[in-house]
Amino acid sequence: MAKITELQVNGARCPIEADEATPLLVVLRDQLGLTGAKYGCGEGQCGACTVLLDSNPRHSCNTPVGKAAGHSITTIEGLAANGRLHPLQQAFLDSGAFQCAYCTSGMILTAAALLRVNPHPSEDEVRRFMNGNVCRCGTYPRIVEAILGAAETMAKNKS
Numbered sequence: 828m829a830k831i832t833e834l835q836v837n838g839a840r841c842p843i844e845a846d847e848a849t850p851l852l853v854v855l856r857d858q859l860g861l862t863g864a865k866y867g868c869g870e871g872q873c874g875a876c877t878v879l880l881d882s883n884p885r886h887s888c889n890t891p892v893g894k895a896a897g898h899s900i901t902t903i904e905g906l907a908a909n910g911r912l913h914p915l916q917q918a919f920l921d922s923g924a925f926q927c928a929y930c931t932s933g934m935i936l937t938a939a940a941l942l943r944v945n946p947h948p949s950e951d952e953v954r955r956f957m958n959g960n961v962c963r964c965g966t967y968p969r970i971v972e973a974i975l976g977a978a979e980t981m982a983k984n985k986s
């Protein structure tokens with residue numbers, strides 16, 4: 828089995844050592860110390876492990892690290908820029924869009940992917956796009972509120 832020795836994570840080249848079939852989540856958490864992505868179901872069903880691969884949301888629990896090598900990976904730790912939280916992170920805080928927060932990094936990264944392709948989503952579009960991300964604490968209404976709020980903020984920041 829081929830070994831993977833480097834990943835591009837949050838804009839940096841990160842040396843690693845893993846068999847190509849190792850789940851990306853395991854490498855991020857255990858070798859790179861990026862523990863924002865969480866292990867939930869381990870089967871691609873809950874979204875807690877979501878990261879961005881070339882700006883697209885992917886379940887890192889069932890993505891082999893060999894498939895992620897050579898692509899740009901973004902984790903929640905890489906979303907803030909210039910010492911400022913991403914508008915989605917700020918909106919989740921402002922809306923109190925979590926209780927235990929186990930789902931939060933996956934929610935925020937999935938939402939970031941949504942706002943990249945659809946900067947002005949309707950509430951229905953948000954709900955549909957976020958459908959694969961499960962919040963066991965049931966904070967869905969606040970999560971939707973936060974995403975719509977972040978979309979507004981990002982639109983204002985651009986104007």
Ligand code: FES
Nearest residue numbers: 867868869874888
């Ligand atoms: S832990 Fe990856 S989708 Fe649930």
Ligand code: FES
Nearest residue numbers: 926928962963964
């Ligand atoms: S805030 Fe607990 S799972 Fe979503």
